[in-house]
Amino acid sequence: MCKCSDTLIPLPGVITAITEETPDVKTFRINAPEGGKLFEHMPGQCAMLCVPGVGEAMFSITSSPTNKEYQEFSIKRCGELTNCLHGLSVGDMVTVRGPYGNHFPVESELKGKDLIFIAGGIGLAPLRSVINYVADNRADYGNVDIVYGSRSMDDLVRYQEITEEWAKRERTNVYLTIDRPQDGWNGHVGFVPSYVKELNLNAAATVLLCGPPIMIKFVLAGLLELGFSKERIYTTLELRMKCGVGKCGRCNIGSKYVCKDGPVFKFTQIDELPDEF
Amino acid sequence: MLKISTDRINELMDAIASKMDLILPVENNGQVNFGIYESGVRVRLDALKTVKSAKDAFFPQSETLYSCSKDLKNLSVTPAKLMDRPFAVFGMKGCDIRGLEVLDRVFLSDPVDGFYKARRENGIVIGMVCNTPWESCFCKAFGVDCTEPGGDATACVVGDGLFIEANNEKGKAFLEMISEVLISETLADNCIMRDTVETVSKDGTEKTALEDDKEQSVSKDGTEKTADADDMEKLRAHKESIRRITEKLPLMSLSLKGWGTETPKDRFDSPLWEKLYKPCLACGTCTFVCPTCQCYDIKDHDDGDSVRRYRCWDSCMYSDFTLMAHGNPRTSQMQRFRQRFMHKLVYYPQNNDGIFSCTGCGRCIDKCPQSLNIVKVIKAFEKEGKENV
Numbered sequence: 001m002c003k004c005s006d007t008l009i010p011l012p013g014v015i016t017a018i019t020e021e022t023p024d025v026k027t028f029r030i031n032a033p034e035g036g037k038l039f040e041h042m043p044g045q046c047a048m049l050c051v052p053g054v055g056e057a058m059f060s061i062t063s064s065p066t067n068k069e070y071q072e073f074s075i076k077r078c079g080e081l082t083n084c085l086h087g088l089s090v091g092d093m094v095t096v097r098g099p100y101g102n103h104f105p106v107e108s109e110l111k112g113k114d115l116i117f118i119a120g121g122i123g124l125a126p127l128r129s130v131i132n133y134v135a136d137n138r139a140d141y142g143n144v145d146i147v148y149g150s151r152s153m154d155d156l157v158r159y160q161e162i163t164e165e166w167a168k169r170e171r172t173n174v175y176l177t178i179d180r181p182q183d184g185w186n187g188h189v190g191f192v193p194s195y196v197k198e199l200n201l202n203a204a205a206t207v208l209l210c211g212p213p214i215m216i217k218f219v220l221a222g223l224l225e226l227g228f229s230k231e232r233i234y235t236t237l238e239l240r241m242k243c244g245v246g247k248c249g250r251c252n253i254g255s256k257y258v259c260k261d262g263p264v265f266k267f268t269q270i271d272e273l274p275d276e277f
Numbered sequence: 278m279l280k281i282s283t284d285r286i287n288e289l290m291d292a293i294a295s296k297m298d299l300i301l302p303v304e305n306n307g308q309v310n311f312g313i314y315e316s317g318v319r320v321r322l323d324a325l326k327t328v329k330s331a332k333d334a335f336f337p338q339s340e341t342l343y344s345c346s347k348d349l350k351n352l353s354v355t356p357a358k359l360m361d362r363p364f365a366v367f368g369m370k371g372c373d374i375r376g377l378e379v380l381d382r383v384f385l386s387d388p389v390d391g392f393y394k395a396r397r398e399n400g401i402v403i404g405m406v407c408n409t410p411w412e413s414c415f416c417k418a419f420g421v422d423c424t425e426p427g428g429d430a431t432a433c434v435v436g437d438g439l440f441i442e443a444n445n446e447k448g449k450a451f452l453e454m455i456s457e458v459l460i461s462e463t464l465a466d467n468c469i470m471r472d473t474v475e476t477v478s479k480d481g482t483e484k485t486a487l488e489d490d491k492e493q494s495v496s497k498d499g500t501e502k503t504a505d506a507d508d509m510e511k512l513r514a515h516k517e518s519i520r521r522i523t524e525k526l527p528l529m530s531l532s533l534k535g536w537g538t539e540t541p542k543d544r545f546d547s548p549l550w551e552k553l554y555k556p557c558l559a560c561g562t563c564t565f566v567c568p569t570c571q572c573y574d575i576k577d578h579d580d581g582d583s584v585r586r587y588r589c590w591d592s593c594m595y596s597d598f599t600l601m602a603h604g605n606p607r608t609s610q611m612q613r614f615r616q617r618f619m620h621k622l623v624y625y626p627q628n629n630d631g632i633f634s635c636t637g638c639g640r641c642i643d644k645c646p647q648s649l650n651i652v653k654v655i656k657a658f659e660k661e662g663k664e665n666v
Contacts, residue, residue, distance in 0.1 A: 079602030249572030
């Protein structure tokens with residue numbers, strides 16, 4: 001858990017590396033000022049990042065807990081705070097509090113299973129934490145398929161260990177796709193939902209699905225057609241949050257708080273929630 | 278039990294204030310709200326309802342969480358000091374004390390909110406029996422007895438006497454401390470301190486009885502005075518008469534059948550919400566006067582060299598409450614209106630052993646500029662249920 005004195009009091013963290021992943025996505029590496037990680041987390045958990053005077057928001061922790069040196073956040077530029085974060089440099093400090101929320105059941109329900117990761121756009125960021133956790137505990141899991149798509153070549157977040165190293169490993173397939181044909185792209189062209197249907201994936205596998213709501217909707221429909229079970233399809237939800245601990249009243253869907261009861265949900269659980277997200 | 282003549286209430290308040298901060302109903306610009314007791318304030322213990330509930334005393338409308346330097350090369354975080362000295366909140370009614378219990382389940386559940394906890398631990402709640410419940414009151418519907426408001430101690434005005442009885446160790450220590458001040462200030466000629474103890478009679482039924490040999494009646498000249506058994510009877514009769522008035526109030530019989538954990542699944546999708554929300558102006562008044570609304574925002578205040586991060590009350594009735602860079606899950610006022618009532622009557626009970634997040638204080642009835650309120654919502658669904666049978 002966090003070394004914070006109170007769950008609402010953050011710790012200062014230092015940006016120790018910045019990777020420009022796409023024109024609007026940067027990955028920030030964050031360390032404690034004295035070195036090392038600010039806190040431990042599990043795959044799928046989130047943390048609040050704040051630039052004092054600008055704002056604070058919840059981001060998924062994209063690095064795996066098996067990384068013992070630092071934590072990473074992949075952040076898409078889309079609002080006031082994320083614009084400001086994109087303007088920061090290595091050596092600048094932010095405040096961090098967390099980790100918040102539940103996590104993917106890597107030590108229980110996912111263990112020993114064939115896993116299919118399906119991501120669209122920045123949706124790969126929360127899944128990267130699990131993917132690398134599985135990589136570092138490879139013997140504990142079955143076959144792994146990774147399907148990842150973006151609008152264009154430029155918008156593919158190319159985490160090197162996933163798109164390069166993972167693709168070469170045994171019992172592992174990495175499928176990349178972009179929405180429209182583009183010069184210099186020899187890979188698959190088409191939207192993620194239709195690509196998923198073409199791939200003839202194992203319907204008994206467990207699916208971890210993250211991306212824009214519209215993509216999730218169509219991928220889910222496709223998976224159900226192919227015979228996948230909602231009981232074995234996980235996703236993460238995102239709503240506006242202030243506290244991170246289910247008290248500020250902002251991120252509820254029915255009686256569930258996304259910050260505390262989520263962000264990871266099975267589709268069987270989502271079916272129980274009112275349609276308000 | 279402490280008894281003091283009502284014409285000496287200010288002396289009692291001075292005695293409390295000599296020991297700790299005292300928060301109680303005071304009148305300002307024609308409005309009565311809980312405020313600090315200081316010289317010149319107009320104490321209004323007689324007012325039934327303060328405009329806002331007493332939740333400010335434990336969950337202030339705004340409070341600093343920490344301050345932070347603005348130098349991004351050298352950031353440091355200084356947490357705000359937690360409440361560390363005792364204070365008394367005098368005159369909370371049963372509905373507002375129930376409100377605190379509702380807030381406790383939010384703020385004291387894991388992970389505990391340290392700021393709220395520090396206030397709860399240091400705050401001494403002196404409840405007060407309602408003498409004149411209004412037509413807009415419906416606390417009884419939520420199981421609140423306004424003649425037994427609870428708190429660490431309970432006060433009641435009967436005739437020309439103010440009685441204060443301790444409900445727990447914290448209240449007992451408080452009363453003992455205050456009595457000492459009153460006695461040493463020789464203000465105690467009308468002050469009687471008396472212990473009541475729980476006894477179990479031979480047939481096993483519990484009853485509260487006076488423990489005669491522990492009476493500590495003290496008068497001005499220091500001689501012991503016999504405790505007045507008549508006072509106990511007067512108090513009992515007074516509470517009984519209030520209960521009878523309460524039972525006749527129009528909203529007290531409000532039925533909560535079909536809400537809480539037994540709410541039908543299709544309640545969320547009912548077309549009734551669309552009809553009910555229309556007059557709502559999204560002003561948020563209902564949430565600000567409510568003793569249980571706990572939604573908050575966390576914001577920055579720029580002090581120049583540093584930034585103070587503070588939290589302040591927010592309202593689910595506001596359009597930007599759930600607004601994100603990539604969209605808003607509640608784009609219409611109907612959705613926001615529905616959220617507020619579903620939270621109080623369905624979601625909160627689902628998460629809290631069936632307990633409702635409404636205490637029947639009736640402030641939303643008194644204050645909504647459009648005459649919308651929780652009673653209207655409950656009755657509309659009750660009516661619809663009957664028509665559909």
